[in-house]
Amino acid sequence: MSSLELRGLGARYGRKTALSGLDVEVADGEFFVVLGPSGAGKTTTLKCVAGLVDGATGQVVIGGRDMTGAEPYERNVAMAFESYALYPQRTVEQNLASPLRSGRLGVWTPEQRRARVADVTRTLGIDHLLGRYPRELSNGQRQRTALGRVLVRPADVYLLDEPLSHLDAKLRATMRAELKQLSGMARTTTVYVTHDYQEALALGDRIGVLREGRLVQVGTPAQVWDTPADTFVARSLGQPETNLLEARVHAGLATTDGGGITVALPGTVPDTDRVLLGLRPRDLRLLGPSAPREDAGRELVLRGRVVLVERLGRSRELSVDVSGRTVITVTDDPRVREGDDVTLAVGWDRVHVFAGRAEDRSPYAPRVGGALPVGGTR
Numbered sequence: 001m002s003s004l005e006l007r008g009l010g011a012r013y014g015r016k017t018a019l020s021g022l023d024v025e026v027a028d029g030e031f032f033v034v035l036g037p038s039g040a041g042k043t044t045t046l047k048c049v050a051g052l053v054d055g056a057t058g059q060v061v062i063g064g065r066d067m068t069g070a071e072p073y074e075r076n077v078a079m080a081f082e083s084y085a086l087y088p089q090r091t092v093e094q095n096l097a098s099p100l101r102s103g104r105l106g107v108w109t110p111e112q113r114r115a116r117v118a119d120v121t122r123t124l125g126i127d128h129l130l131g132r133y134p135r136e137l138s139n140g141q142r143q144r145t146a147l148g149r150v151l152v153r154p155a156d157v158y159l160l161d162e163p164l165s166h167l168d169a170k171l172r173a174t175m176r177a178e179l180k181q182l183s184g185m186a187r188t189t190t191v192y193v194t195h196d197y198q199e200a201l202a203l204g205d206r207i208g209v210l211r212e213g214r215l216v217q218v219g220t221p222a223q224v225w226d227t228p229a230d231t232f233v234a235r236s237l238g239q240p241e242t243n244l245l246e247a248r249v250h251a252g253l254a255t256t257d258g259g260g261i262t263v264a265l266p267g268t269v270p271d272t273d274r275v276l277l278g279l280r281p282r283d284l285r286l287l288g289p290s291a292p293r294e295d296a297g298r299e300l301v302l303r304g305r306v307v308l309v310e311r312l313g314r315s316r317e318l319s320v321d322v323s324g325r326t327v328i329t330v331t332d333d334p335r336v337r338e339g340d341d342v343t344l345a346v347g348w349d350r351v352h353v354f355a356g357r358a359e360d361r362s363p364y365a366p367r368v369g370g371a372l373p374v375g376g377t378r
């Protein structure tokens with residue numbers, strides 16, 4: 001059990017900067033998720049912690065000990081890569097027990113080894129496969145076995161690189177729940193890398209959002225969900241993606257282009273004439289055509305016409321034309337048809353205000369607050 005501290009971590013591959021200025025403290029026993037798109041530097045972050053990147057800069061501190069420059073085996077971390085290797089000529093049980101036989105991890109009696117392997121395989125749902133060989137396993141079972149090989153080792157820090165990526169959606173959801181349980185039981189400090197926001201929200205005690213080698217936000221799932229640092233974070237979390245509506249600012253009010261939607265801005269908006277209003281599709285409630293007029297400003301109410309209905313399993317994704325702007329929302333109501341007039345409502349604190357606009361110098365506008373309770377559709 002150990003905390004993990006990264007101070008000013010940086011890494012380059014030739015002239016390419018893969019990571020820069022990464023600062024984060026992961027508490028003892030915390031499950032920390034690094035979320036980011038392909039190429040953001042997620043794997044590189046784990047490799048730096050494990051001591052596998054030549055020329056990495058900054059410091060890695062594990063359990064209060066400065067490990068910068070220490071050999072990988074001195075760091076007592078266990079890392080699982082996305083592509084796993086298993087010994088083909090050994091059974092699942094032998095594969096799992098092998099790290100405990102090496103002697104590096106102390107002396108384990110056969111009973112202790114069996115107990116540890118049984119613990120991990122039960123949690124991973126592969127305890128009925130102990131006698132099988134890798135070739136007799138499905139891809140998902142193989143991936144779980146390989147993950148088991150990592151988790152079976154007592155380590156100060158587990159480093160897990162997209163361990164569920166090869167599983168089908170259903171198994172992924174099950175495994176996610178099991179992993180959560182496992183981390184709860186083991187309370188071993190874990191850094192878990194994924195590009196899947198649902199995994200991040202479900203598993204992370206905290207999430208660090210990585211973009212182009214930099215951490216752009218670190219917070220609890222609720223913090224990054226409710227107060228995304230910028231439009232990149234807002235759009236990284238949630239499917240369908242957050243609606244971003246360009247608006248012009250005048251006298252403390254933001255009005256979307258075309259004049260359809262107006263909201264009052266928080267005092268924190270800098271001196272800018274443009275903002276983006278962020279609305280999560282699932283935060284918008286469909287009130288139906290007969291809903292009463294705006295209810296004394298309790299929520300932002302938008303009126304529009306459904307232009308497209310797409311099925312998403314049991315629910316439906318609606319594209320709604322609100323005074324010339326397309327707003328995406330999701331509903332479970334099967335009666336909604338294209339051409340229907342609808343009313344959407346969203347809590348004021350769910351109307352995110354981002355300064356600037358999409359084409360500004362930085363493509364990502366910072367969040368400056370939630371809307372004030374004034375406004376609506378024309």
Ligand SMILES: Nc1ncnc2c1ncn2[C@@H]1O[C@H](COP(=O)(O)OP(=O)(O)OP(=O)(O)O)[C@@H](O)[C@H]1O
Pocket residue numbers: 013014016017018036037038039040041042043044045195
């Ligand atoms: N060995 C290498 N040589 C050169 N460039 C590399 C090397 N490994 C990674 N990179 C580059 O460094 C950046 C970060 O890579 P990294 O593998 O850490 O990203 P990632 O977030 O894990 O991506 P993915 O989700 O696709 O695995 C990318 O631009 C990548 O192309």
